[in-house]
Amino acid sequence: MTEFAISPELLATENDKGRVTLSSDYKALGEQLARRGIDIDTVKAKVAAYGVAVPSWGVGTGGTRFARFPGKGEPRNIFDKIEDCSVIQQLTRATPTVSLHIPWDKVSDLKELKEKGNALGLGFDAVNSNTFSDSPDQAHSYKYGSLSHVDAATRQQAIDHNIECIEIGKALGSKALTVWIGDGSNFPGQTSFTKSFERYLDAMKKVYAALPEDWKVFTEHKMFEPAFYSTVVQDWGTNYLIAQELGPKAHCLVDLGHHAPNVNIEMIVARLIQFKKLGGFHFNDSKYGDDDLDTGSIDPYRLFLVFNELVDAETRHAEGFAPAHMLDQSHNVTDPIESLMNSATEVSRAYAQALLVDRKALEGYQDGNDALMATETLKAAFRTDVEPILAMARLENGGAITPVATYRKSGYRAKVAAERPESKSGGGGIV
Numbered sequence: 001m002t003e004f005a006i007s008p009e010l011l012a013t014e015n016d017k018g019r020v021t022l023s024s025d026y027k028a029l030g031e032q033l034a035r036r037g038i039d040i041d042t043v044k045a046k047v048a049a050y051g052v053a054v055p056s057w058g059v060g061t062g063g064t065r066f067a068r069f070p071g072k073g074e075p076r077n078i079f080d081k082i083e084d085c086s087v088i089q090q091l092t093r094a095t096p097t098v099s100l101h102i103p104w105d106k107v108s109d110l111k112e113l114k115e116k117g118n119a120l121g122l123g124f125d126a127v128n129s130n131t132f133s134d135s136p137d138q139a140h141s142y143k144y145g146s147l148s149h150v151d152a153a154t155r156q157q158a159i160d161h162n163i164e165c166i167e168i169g170k171a172l173g174s175k176a177l178t179v180w181i182g183d184g185s186n187f188p189g190q191t192s193f194t195k196s197f198e199r200y201l202d203a204m205k206k207v208y209a210a211l212p213e214d215w216k217v218f219t220e221h222k223m224f225e226p227a228f229y230s231t232v233v234q235d236w237g238t239n240y241l242i243a244q245e246l247g248p249k250a251h252c253l254v255d256l257g258h259h260a261p262n263v264n265i266e267m268i269v270a271r272l273i274q275f276k277k278l279g280g281f282h283f284n285d286s287k288y289g290d291d292d293l294d295t296g297s298i299d300p301y302r303l304f305l306v307f308n309e310l311v312d313a314e315t316r317h318a319e320g321f322a323p324a325h326m327l328d329q330s331h332n333v334t335d336p337i338e339s340l341m342n343s344a345t346e347v348s349r350a351y352a353q354a355l356l357v358d359r360k361a362l363e364g365y366q367d368g369n370d371a372l373m374a375t376e377t378l379k380a381a382f383r384t385d386v387e388p389i390l391a392m393a394r395l396e397n398g399g400a401i402t403p404v405a406t407y408r409k410s411g412y413r414a415k416v417a418a419e420r421p422e423s424k425s426g427g428g429g430i431v
């Protein structure tokens with residue numbers, strides 16, 4: 001029996017308030033979709049089975065390099081974090097797994113953590129390594145890089161850390177390691193592009209060799225920050241080269257915020273699918289750079305266009321297509337639980353809308369060079385208000401018709417604020 005934090009009675013009372021309206025809205029949408037040749041229950045079943053992983057670091061209040069303004073009842077450790085994650089899953093039923101970050105989430109007893117996850121109804125998704133900051137006890141600093149560092153002992157330390165992450169993941173039931181490095185340079189001439197990439201590939205081959213048979217490694221590219229002139233794993237092209245060099249278990253991870261403004265991310269996604277190297281996503285949104293804003297808060301159309309490529313691949317059963325879906329965002333001014341619930345819903349919404357695309361018609365317009373009707377076909381799906389599908393999927397899965405309203409009614413934040421001491425950490429804190 002799952003130990004959910006929100007009382008089932010409150011959830012039932014809140015759902016009862018919206019049940020009649022939802023049924024009526026769902027019926028109306030079902031009729032509208034039927035006229036378009038779409039069965040609403042089929043779409044709902046796919047949405048209901050869909051899940052996106054919550055990042056453990058996302059339930060803490062984030063910040064910028066200028067300051068962090070802590071929220072009330074912030075989680076003190078991974079056990080508090082997964083409790084918060086289970087609230088998100090209880091109400092949305094769209095976040096069945098948690099993605100850990102090591103060493104931030106390191107514990108002495110992994111069995112206890114796994115059991116706690118089980119009790120809360122949560123599994124463990126990809127484990128994220130961290131060689132972009134220093135831990136108090138480490139011998140070599142990552143100030144000038146980690147897996148691509150000029151010093152062999154520093155590289156070895158970073159390799160060992162990634163292997164330790166695999167071991168932790170194995171104990172928790174994870175099946176993937178995500179590697180993002182902060183390595184790069186701040187000045188032209190500071191590093192050799194060629195030599196640093198050679199060192200990185202050499203180090204990653206050692207990490208790759210430690211992967212169990214049924215595991216994958218996801219490498220994540222990022223064009224800038226913390227290095228502001230160049231990064232070693234700068235772009236999707238570099239990332240693709242890495243995945244090719246390492247082997248079949250290596251795939252590219254696309255973080256939506258890690259590209260130059262205006263880059264056509266959906267096309268990158270299509271290319272990686274075509275060459276069987278799309279590993280997964282870190283969903284978030286941005287306006288200027290790697291803003292780490294809530295998924296779908298700035299450009300929901302782009303999110304839809306990404307999902308349009310994913311549904312296209314799913315529909316034609318593209319070989320080797322099984323991307324991992326994770327959120328990766330920073331909540332600086334909102335309650336992280338509320339942001340993550342809304343973001344999980346936005347990802348499900350983009351998926352549902354993409355399922356509505358008339359793919360046969362689209363193909364016909366593409367083949368007939370009818371640009372206007374081709375783009376209108378996408379817009380017709382994007383303009384459809386799929387909220388009744390999302391809400392019905394949540395309700396039937398045991399979640400809330402209105403997750404944020406139910407969460408606010410529950411008083412969960414005030415309850416944990418009374419138990420968890422207020423954080424005094426106001427320093428820079430991008431998470």
Ligand SMILES: [Mn+2]
Pocket residue numbers: 180220255282328
């Ligand atoms: Mn990321």
